[in-house]
Amino acid sequence: MTLAPPHSPKPKAVALISGGLDSMLAARVMLDQGVHVEGINFYTGFCVEGHTHAIRREARERPKRNNALWVAEQLGIKLHIIDVIEEYKDVVINPKHGYGSNLNPCLDCKGFMVRKAREWMETNGFDFIVTGEVIGQRPMSQRRDTMPVVARESGAFDRLLRPLCARLLPPTLPEREGWVERARLFDFNGRSRKPQIALAERYGITEYAQPAGGCCFLTNAQYSRKLADLWQTRGEKRYELEDILLLKVGRHLRPRPHFKLIIARDDGENNFLLGFRQRYTHLHATSHAGPLALIDGNAGEEDIELAARLTARFGQGRDADQVTVAVTDLAGHTQIRHVRPFTADEIPQTWYL
Amino acid sequence: MTAHVLDVRHLLCPMPVIRLQNTVARLPVGDTVEVQATDPGVLHDVPAWCRVHGHQVLSVSETAGEIRVTVQVQGS
Numbered sequence: 001m002t003l004a005p006p007h008s009p010k011p012k013a014v015a016l017i018s019g020g021l022d023s024m025l026a027a028r029v030m031l032d033q034g035v036h037v038e039g040i041n042f043y044t045g046f047c048v049e050g051h052t053h054a055i056r057r058e059a060r061e062r063p064k065r066n067n068a069l070w071v072a073e074q075l076g077i078k079l080h081i082i083d084v085i086e087e088y089k090d091v092v093i094n095p096k097h098g099y100g101s102n103l104n105p106c107l108d109c110k111g112f113m114v115r116k117a118r119e120w121m122e123t124n125g126f127d128f129i130v131t132g133e134v135i136g137q138r139p140m141s142q143r144r145d146t147m148p149v150v151a152r153e154s155g156a157f158d159r160l161l162r163p164l165c166a167r168l169l170p171p172t173l174p175e176r177e178g179w180v181e182r183a184r185l186f187d188f189n190g191r192s193r194k195p196q197i198a199l200a201e202r203y204g205i206t207e208y209a210q211p212a213g214g215c216c217f218l219t220n221a222q223y224s225r226k227l228a229d230l231w232q233t234r235g236e237k238r239y240e241l242e243d244i245l246l247l248k249v250g251r252h253l254r255p256r257p258h259f260k261l262i263i264a265r266d267d268g269e270n271n272f273l274l275g276f277r278q279r280y281t282h283l284h285a286t287s288h289a290g291p292l293a294l295i296d297g298n299a300g301e302e303d304i305e306l307a308a309r310l311t312a313r314f315g316q317g318r319d320a321d322q323v324t325v326a327v328t329d330l331a332g333h334t335q336i337r338h339v340r341p342f343t344a345d346e347i348p349q350t351w352y353l
Numbered sequence: 354m355t356a357h358v359l360d361v362r363h364l365l366c367p368m369p370v371i372r373l374q375n376t377v378a379r380l381p382v383g384d385t386v387e388v389q390a391t392d393p394g395v396l397h398d399v400p401a402w403c404r405v406h407g408h409q410v411l412s413v414s415e416t417a418g419e420i421r422v423t424v425q426v427q428g429s
């Protein structure tokens with residue numbers, strides 16, 4: 001049994017804040033019980049949050065905010081955002097508990113984040129960890145049988161409190177020590193969102209993020225397909241931050257095994273890809289308005305011609321007999337090509353990643 | 354009081370905020386940090402982070418896609 005440490009008159013909890021409703025409620029429940037709460041948020045590189053706002057034009061109508069910071073502000077708590085990009089690679093590449101329906105290592109991910117929170121808690125003299133988990137909410141990481149796995153493998157053990165479903169679980173250290181009142185915790189379970197929405201109403205919380213498909217790109221089938229393609233092409237499971245950022249942007253077409261084309265879909269993506277043009281052979285139409293395209297891989301003469309025709313296909317010259325395309329190589333040398341754009345029917349669906 | 358510059362141009366949110374957070378953690382009260390950035394998300398995220406942590410935003414400017422936000426470290 002873990003012994004309760006001496007702590008300040010007010011118990012201190014670090015709450016994992018994703019920016020969604022459940023973690024917001026969990027922290028709010030703790031504040032309601034007089035606990036000092038500070039939030040922690042981990043940036044893995046796969047987060048749907050953040051820079052994705054800055055890239056796509058269609059996202060510009062949404063609030064340009066970091067939801068975790070916004071939640072912290074609403075709750076009146078501090079938020080510590082931690083860069084875990086490097087450490088997280090091992091979670092994605094070698095998940096002990098495997099992947100979900102896509103390349104989402106949810107159980108390993110939860111264990112990793114709670115472990116990082118536990119390390120932060122120990123370094124900063126906090127007493128316990130709070131998460132917004134609900135039994136049965138997620139098929140992999142939030143099940144009755146996997147919740148103890150997270151507590152054990154993270155090293156948090158009974159210092160991990162899930163206020164939204166705590167009454168369905170054995171009492172934790174904060175409950176046994178009387179730092180929090182178990183009777184004022186909850187017994188939510190299952191995939192229904194109704195209890196959370198009712199609790200939010202009770203607290204007067206009317207605005208919260210509802211990210212479709214979660215807050216991680218790894219749960220997205222198309223994104224996972226592109227990541228799998230990256231690993232397959234490289235012959236090993238390895239990535240850098242730049243790789244996984246580029247997977248979020250543009251149309252990805254692999255017409256040949258040795259190269260793929262990343263084609264911007266709007267002005268926002270064009271501007272984003274411009275930042276990478278010195279590290280990739282890149283193309284854009286000069287006779288018509290059109291997107292910037294990057295070549296990822298080793299493209300030969302015929303491949304460049306094919307890439308130019310594809311680039312022309314996705315610009316204003318798609319129906320023209322001929323489009324002029326500028327191709328700039330890694331040395332900065334630009335050559336001009338006059339090409340016939342592909343028709344839609346000429347592009348096999350198998351080229352799209 | 355010392356004025357510092359944090360160059361986070363071409364980094365995407367939330368990395369500019371993380372870099373600012375790590376910089377401010379090492380500075381005494383009263384020092385200032387001029388954040389130089391290109392991601393427009395900074396215009397929202399840096400002031401939000403300052404409000405959450407009690408630091409003061411002294412100025413915000415945006416010229417030709419380059420954003421500058423000056424933050425003064427406050428006691429917490």
